[in-house]
Amino acid sequence: MTALSNLDYWIIGVFLAIILLVGLTASRLAARSMQHYFLGGRNLPWYLLGISGMSAWFDLTGTMIITSFLYLLGPRGIYIEFRGGAVLVLAFLLAYTAKWHRRSGCMTGAEWATYRFGADFSGEMVRLVSALIGIITTIGLLAYLVRGNTLFLAMVFPVDPVWLTLGILGFASIYTILAGFYGVVLSDLVQGSIMIVGCIIVSMIAWAHVPSAAALNQAAAQVTGNQSWIASAPAWHVTMPKGYEAYQALEMVAFFYLLRNILGGMATGGETRYFASRNSREASLQGLLQGLTVMFRWPLMMGFAILGIYWVSTAIPGGDAVSQASDAIRTANPTLTDSSWQVYTDQIVYHPDTAPAGLVDRLAAILGPDWKTSLPMVSSRGTVNPEVVLPAVLLHQIPSGLRGFLIVALLSALMGALTGQVNSASALFVRDIYQNFLRPKARNRELIMMAYCSSAFIILASFLMGVGASSINDIWAWFIMSLTAGSLGPGMLRLYWWRTNAWGMVAGLLAGGVAAVLQRVFIPGMVEWIQFVTMTGISVAFTIVGSLATKETPRDIVHYFYHTTRPFGFWGPLWKELSVEQKTSWGREHGNDIRTVVIALIWQICLFLIPMQILTHNKEGLMTTVPIFLLGCGGLYWFWYRNLPAADEKIADFASRPPVQSIEEQRELETQLK
Numbered sequence: 001m002t003a004l005s006n007l008d009y010w011i012i013g014v015f016l017a018i019i020l021l022v023g024l025t026a027s028r029l030a031a032r033s034m035q036h037y038f039l040g041g042r043n044l045p046w047y048l049l050g051i052s053g054m055s056a057w058f059d060l061t062g063t064m065i066i067t068s069f070l071y072l073l074g075p076r077g078i079y080i081e082f083r084g085g086a087v088l089v090l091a092f093l094l095a096y097t098a099k100w101h102r103r104s105g106c107m108t109g110a111e112w113a114t115y116r117f118g119a120d121f122s123g124e125m126v127r128l129v130s131a132l133i134g135i136i137t138t139i140g141l142l143a144y145l146v147r148g149n150t151l152f153l154a155m156v157f158p159v160d161p162v163w164l165t166l167g168i169l170g171f172a173s174i175y176t177i178l179a180g181f182y183g184v185v186l187s188d189l190v191q192g193s194i195m196i197v198g199c200i201i202v203s204m205i206a207w208a209h210v211p212s213a214a215a216l217n218q219a220a221a222q223v224t225g226n227q228s229w230i231a232s233a234p235a236w237h238v239t240m241p242k243g244y245e246a247y248q249a250l251e252m253v254a255f256f257y258l259l260r261n262i263l264g265g266m267a268t269g270g271e272t273r274y275f276a277s278r279n280s281r282e283a284s285l286q287g288l289l290q291g292l293t294v295m296f297r298w299p300l301m302m303g304f305a306i307l308g309i310y311w312v313s314t315a316i317p318g319g320d321a322v323s324q325a326s327d328a329i330r331t332a333n334p335t336l337t338d339s340s341w342q343v344y345t346d347q348i349v350y351h352p353d354t355a356p357a358g359l360v361d362r363l364a365a366i367l368g369p370d371w372k373t374s375l376p377m378v379s380s381r382g383t384v385n386p387e388v389v390l391p392a393v394l395l396h397q398i399p400s401g402l403r404g405f406l407i408v409a410l411l412s413a414l415m416g417a418l419t420g421q422v423n424s425a426s427a428l429f430v431r432d433i434y435q436n437f438l439r440p441k442a443r444n445r446e447l448i449m450m451a452y453c454s455s456a457f458i459i460l461a462s463f464l465m466g467v468g469a470s471s472i473n474d475i476w477a478w479f480i481m482s483l484t485a486g487s488l489g490p491g492m493l494r495l496y497w498w499r500t501n502a503w504g505m506v507a508g509l510l511a512g513g514v515a516a517v518l519q520r521v522f523i524p525g526m527v528e529w530i531q532f533v534t535m536t537g538i539s540v541a542f543t544i545v546g547s548l549a550t551k552e553t554p555r556d557i558v559h560y561f562y563h564t565t566r567p568f569g570f571w572g573p574l575w576k577e578l579s580v581e582q583k584t585s586w587g588r589e590h591g592n593d594i595r596t597v598v599i600a601l602i603w604q605i606c607l608f609l610i611p612m613q614i615l616t617h618n619k620e621g622l623m624t625t626v627p628i629f630l631l632g633c634g635g636l637y638w639f640w641y642r643n644l645p646a647a648d649e650k651i652a653d654f655a656s657r658p659p660v661q662s663i664e665e666q667r668e669l670e671t672q673l674k
Contacts, residue, residue: 007401012404015408018190019190045278047289048189050288054289054290054293056188058192061149062084063301064152069081071308071309072224072226072240074228084476090287094291095284096597097269098269100566101269103565106275107431109130111431113126114127118502118554122503128436129510131428131429131432133513135429135458138424140479143466146165149414150343151387152390154346154376155392161343161346170459195297195412205303207615213616216617223309230618234251235250236252264491266495279647281649282647284645288636298612299611301390312389315373316384321366321367322377332356341380346376394410427451482516482526482531483513483535485539486516488535488536488540489540490505497570497571498571500543500547504545504546504548504550508542512535515534568586603633609625
């Protein structure tokens with residue numbers, strides 16, 4: 001096992017000091033008010049928010065798991081990541097869902113529920129349930145980040161990764177808690193810049209390792225068993241190792257993941273960065289910048305996958321050696337769990353004297369004299385563990401100094417994803433639970449203190465959940481295909497069906513969330529696509545039944561929502577009230593929005609494929625992808641950019657909107673916004 005040099009440690013230390021300084025500098029700005037703490041005073045430019053959004057998508061754990069699929073499948077691994085890693089929801093944010101939510105003038109997604117359903121008892125209940133579900137979902141997402149972080153740290157640093165992870169979380173929480181959204185955005189700017197430079201460096205190193213497309217394909221086929229490793233087009237069946245058999249039917253898997261992203265994308269938009277935009281035009285522009293900058297993640301991951309192919313082919317013994325090493329560890333420690341496996345094997349590498357008697361000699365006989373290099377790659381399933389290809393390449397293929405810089409880039413990815421999520425979840429608790437239900441008259445200082453406490457609790461709960469997960473793929477699959485799928489029904493219907501009401505939302509959110517938790521407890525091995533269909537179906541059914549079984553939302557509230565948001569979908573009774581001029585204008589906007597989504601989805605997939613095809617020297621693939629990408633660029637300009645909302649589009653501050661009692665008062669407010 002290659003140890004980090006003093007230069008590597010110095011680089012990491014300087015980075016942490018800079019990030020802490022940025023956070024402390026921003027703390028004064030954040031303490032002005034709740035809107036400054038959680039939204040940066042709604043005065044941050046779209047390009048800063050866009051870079052911050054890129055950092056949030058660029059998480060360390062996701063980078064590791066996507067690298068593992070690219071290592072196993074080549075560029076076709078992107079189709080498995082339709083489930084979330086390819087961030088296809090950006091197409092919907094870019095097209096219309098970001099601007100729809102920004103037009104509300106709300107601070108949080110749960111406050112948006114009051115804007116949509118009113119402030120009566122049912123509206124308050126959906127706001128409460130939305131906040132609770134949002135906090136639970138954030139904890140689940142952060143647990144996934146924690147699990148990947150422990151795997152990464154276990155290989156890179158010769159100390160207990162659990163305590164080291166807790167230390168990093170504590171460090172990140174300091175500047176997140178003190179500086180609020182200002183600290184998130186400014187630190188993301190620093191971290192995002194480092195990440196992009198790191199991506200370019202790894203891409204250049206990987207490019208230099210590939211003599212030709214044929215040579216790379218041959219090396220990859222020997223390691224992974226996939227004979228068309230450099231191919232970009234999806235295939236019906238692919239070769240996958242033990243533990244990943246569910247992904248062998250690649251086209252079917254990709255279809256369900258794409259469907260999940262379409263439904264999820266239609267429901268997205270209620271995130272802090274979009275509420276924090278200056279206006280709806282800048283909320284939309286964020287989506288484009290996030291897509292363009294998160295593109296750099298794909299050549300980084302493909303670069304690590306390529307380097308991993310060549311390294312594994314020479315450093316890991318062939319035959320049954322890996323399986324025999326796994327059996328030897330199981331025999332020596334039969335109570336060892338999957339969640340503790342990586343920490344245990346890395347402990348043996350760094351501290352052989354702590355291993356059971358005879359185990360080290362047995363491993364050396366199986367894996368050879370260089371067993372310390374091979375052992376961390378042995379999974380609990382008796383195969384090469386693709387989830388740790390990235391840290392293995394980092395340790396063995398990257399020179400000292402540069403290695404420290406890339407570790408900084410990957411830690412930036414971890415903290416960039418962590419800080420934004422913590423800030424958003426803390427806003428849900430403080431704004432929608434504490435201030436709304438418990439202490440309506442709380443002053444700013446008290447609310448800021450509660451933000452500190454809630455952020456600390458969210459981080460601790462995520463840590464405890466994450467360290468017990470068996471693998472990062474396991475927890476991510478449940479999070480995407482079960483937990484968040486359980487909220488898709490109410491998330492979509494609230495935007496596209498006028499009859500959706502607060503009780504329907506409560507029923508759908510509770511039924512979907514409870515079903516997902518019960519599935520995780522009692523049927524943890526449920527196939528992913530069945531999880532998705534089941535949880536989505538339950539949430540849709542309960543939302544529809546709950547809405548129809550209770551009285552509709554007061555028409556004046558629905559009217560105000562409809563005229564300020566201007567959504568498309570099943571809004572027949574309100575559409576009939578529009579003038580001919582409004583129908584023409586809205587219809588044109590809706591048509592452009594829908595066309596933009598289709599174009600943006602294709603454009604984004606091509607954007608991510610092109611750098612991977614370049615690194616794999618796949619000229620034939622490039623000849624197909626580049627023309628499609630260029631057509632997509634033209635389509636986005638014509639249907640989207642030319643029709644963006646005006647920068648001076650008036651948006652109400654929902655938090656300060658006086659209560660209204662009639663449609664006439666609603667129309668008077670709308671007139672003021674024009």
